[in-house]
Amino acid sequence: MRSGDAQSPLRFVSPAGRALYPRDVVARNSPYLLGVTPAALLLTLFFIGPALWAVYSSLTNLALVGIDAANPRFVGQxxxxxxxxxxxxxxxxxxxxxxxxxxxxxxxxxxxxxxxxxxxxxxxxxxxxxxxxxxxxxxxxxxxxxxxxxxxxxxxxxxxxxxxxxxxxxxxxxxxxxxxxxxxxxxxxxxxxxxxxxxxxxxxxxxxxxxxxxxxxxxxxxxxxxxxxxxxxxxxxxxxxxxxxxxxxxxxxxxxxxxxxxxxxxxxxxxxxxxxxxxxxxxxxxxxxxxxxxxxxxxxxxxxxxxxxxxxxxxxx
Amino acid sequence: MSRYSRRTFLKVAGATAVVVACAPAAQQGGASPSQAKGLTGTITVSYPDELGVKPKYVDMAAQAVMSKNSGSTVKIDLQKVSDDIYYTKLLLTLQSGDVPDVFHFGGDSISELADAGYIEPLDSYVNAWADWKQYPDSIKKGATYKGKIWAIPYGLDTRWLYFRRDDLQKAGLPADWTPSKLSDVIAAATAVKSKVSTVTPYALYAGQAAATGARDHAFVPLVWAYGGEMQTSDGKWVGNSAAIRKALAYYQTVYGQGLSPKEILTTTKPWTAMRAKLGDGSLALLFEGGWVYGGWASKDQAGTQKNVGYLLHPTENGGPSFTIGGLGTCWYLTAKSKNKDLAWEWIKTWNNKDTVAKINIEDPHPVARTDSADVPEFKAQQYLVDSTKSLEKARFLSPDASLSKVTTVIQKATGRVASGDSTPDDAAKQYSADLKQAIGASLVVDQ
Known part of the structure; x- marks a missing residue:
């Protein structure tokens, strides 16, 4: 993958030193992006997903037993x-x-x-x-x-x-x-x-x-x-x-x-x-x-x- | 892979998938409804077992149901794990939706399971069941929550204050020691501590490691022994009361004077070590479940009968002694079961007179059915007769949906005092505050 310089890691440059626009970046790196997609999806599914679910459920009174298990509700903070x-x-x-x-x-x-x-x-x-x-x-x-x-x-x-x-x-x-x-x-x-x-x-x-x-x-x-x-x-x-x-x-x-x-x-x-x-x-x-x-x-x-x-x-x- | 072989592979895989998909249907259809007698379909019976006592009775009931109902299949899901691990797994299963039809768990969970909508009320089934009249009203009441019956118990729980006659004799106490009041227990433990240095005087469960032992085998009987209540008549939990402060002061005395080992607070499943110690005589006093006696007796029948005495729990001022009763383990029918009639058929078949008597002889508990107590083999066991009789003096915690949360609060309060981190008064105040936080201030009253 073409790397950015140390000061600005997100600014992609061509081999000739010309700055690349986002669309160019995607086009040039499409094989790599395709390669990382499964990993990114799995990470989202197994890491980011549960973390987001934890944040959501921490705002509810969700329980495994009792009335709260039957009718969980949003309790804010x-x-x-x-x-x-x-x-x-x-x-x-x-x-x-x-x-x-x-x-x-x-x-x-x-x-x-x-x-x-x-x-x-x-x-x-x-x-x-x-x-x-x-x-x-x-x-x-x-x-x-x-x-x-x-x-x-x-x-x-x-x-x-x-x-x-x-x-x-x-x-x-x-x-x-x-x-x-x-x-x-x-x-x-x-x-x-x-x-x-x-x-x-x-x-x-x-x-x-x-x-x-x-x-x-x-x-x-x-x-x-x-x-x-x-x-x-x-x-x-x-x-x-x-x-x-x-x-x-x-x-x-x-x-x-x-x-x-x-x-x-x-x-x-x-x-x-x-x-x-x-x-x-x-x-x-x-x-x-x-x-x-x-x-x-x-x-x-x-x-x-x-x-x-x-x-x-x-x-x- | 070549094009040819890939195509062949797909064909084979497709054909296999079709066969696999059809197989269960073909098996289930083995006896068509017109040929079958009785109920049809499939149910799953899920239960935990570590002792190895239950499986043969479960299999027997399954065989009986299947032979009576030729179109039926009973699948058994035996989980060889402890009850607490089983319960967590079960709750997650009950939430997920792919549920067993029948499961086996302690009767003190009726309210929290019913409120969660996991279990089916059994009123219509028990009303049509001739044997239901064999169950005493106290047991029916114990299985009732919000006016409905939710579970069928078979072996009840009782508790005893166990004592070692040999240890007490060495401490200068009589072999037929009978405490007339609660302070006599502390006096006996003190005598053992000062005169028999090799024996641990007393085990009083406290803290989170002690699990429900901190509640049923220590805190609740103490509060009742001091004349207090855990709950008011309208179902609110008592937060801070004179009896709760006295119960916690009892903890302070016992742990402060080194009568009960502090290791109870840190040992995993401390009851395992304490039961073993009372069994081998290296512990003198222990309030524990009635079911523990069977373990000692199976190892050394004569020694246990000679040396292990069992008594009811004394009270503060010599009032009538009592025990803590419980529904024991029960069979439940799940609300999401797709074959409730067959599931009930299985529960009914298991709870027959003979099975209830036999399993409670093997794993000693008082029987839930009165006719099972008349079975000669049951009557021949003095310990079981005494245990069944003790239930006349039993007090029960009412079914309550907050029980799990309250149990955690009890563990914290007893742990705070036993470890020496809190005085009884401070721990009682914190107990009240923790209760209010855990179950809501409107459900807690201070007295």
């Missing part, structure tokens, strides 16, 4: 007014931000990057154990979230959990109520374990694109390992870092199965995140309209994060 007066809602937002910062931005990102650098380092030196470490991290990722939730549940459980009854009892320490006393750190640890592999894989791929002679030159200049990492590795990874952060942030915002399996949002609402809150409202209290309003707010928060990361990535690029 009532659901939003109710949501912003709900004292639990602000706790839920705070929990979500803590969960995303703790498990995605700090946990998965930092740990994934560290693992990628270590494994890359080991691979460059031909250490066989690197493959083993790679496979171990990957194993956590290929598990379905539900299984990961049950695995951690089996470890954290106060009554039957292996953390208490195998490890702590071996060193003579009494059982600890992990999920009751440290609910947010516990779910964050489980999610870091679960999601680190994704970040690691992306960074491992990105690390392979850095030419080795840069490091060679730096080494000749006398730069130590830390300097080489800080001055060469990190700047090369910045564009991919923004995209990785964007995807893991969004995925973590939407995660609820892991938390549902581990704590179901408890104790009280200490680990209730916005996605879980939307799910419970829509499918346990069966209030689809109100649940949609929560989902729309979640969509808005995700958009804010997306804009922030994309701007950051462009600025760095």
């Amino acid at each position: 009532d659901n939003y007014a109710r949501l912003f007066q709900d004292p639990d809602f602000w706790t839920v937002i705070r929990n979500s931000v803590t969960f995303v910062l703790g498990s995605a931005v700090i946990g998965q990102f930092v740990l994934g990057l560290s693992l990628a650098v270590l494994i890359d380092h080991a691979e460059r030196r031909g250490w066989r154990l690197a493959t083993l470490a790679y496979a171990a991290v990957l194993l956590a990722w290929v598990n379905p979230t539900l299984i990961a939730g049950y695995l951690w549940s089996a470890m954290f459980d106060f009554f039957f959990g292996s953390l208490n009854h195998v490890f702590l009892s071996a060193i003579g320490v009494g059982p600890v109520d992990w999920l009751g006393s440290f609910p947010m750190p516990s779910v964050i640890i489980a999610n870091v374990w679960r999601g680190t592999a994704f970040t690691m894989i992306i960074f491992l791929g990105a690390l392979k694109t850095i030419p080795p002679d840069i490091y060679e030159a730096a080494r000749i200049d006398g730069a130590n390992a830390w300097r080489r990492f800080w001055d060469h590795t990190l700047p090369s990874l910045r564009p991919i870092a923004a995209l990785t952060l964007l995807s893991i942030t969004m995925a973590t915002f939407g995660t609820f199965i892991l938390i549902q399996t581990l704590t179901n949002g408890g104790p009280n609402i200490a680990t209730e995140t916005i996605a879980l809150y939307a799910y419970q409202t829509a499918f346990q209290s069966y209030a689809i309209g109100y649940g949609s309003a929560i989902a729309v707010v979640m969509l808005g928060l995700n958009l804010i994060f997306a804009v922030f990361y994309l701007r950051w990535s462009r600025a760095r690029a």
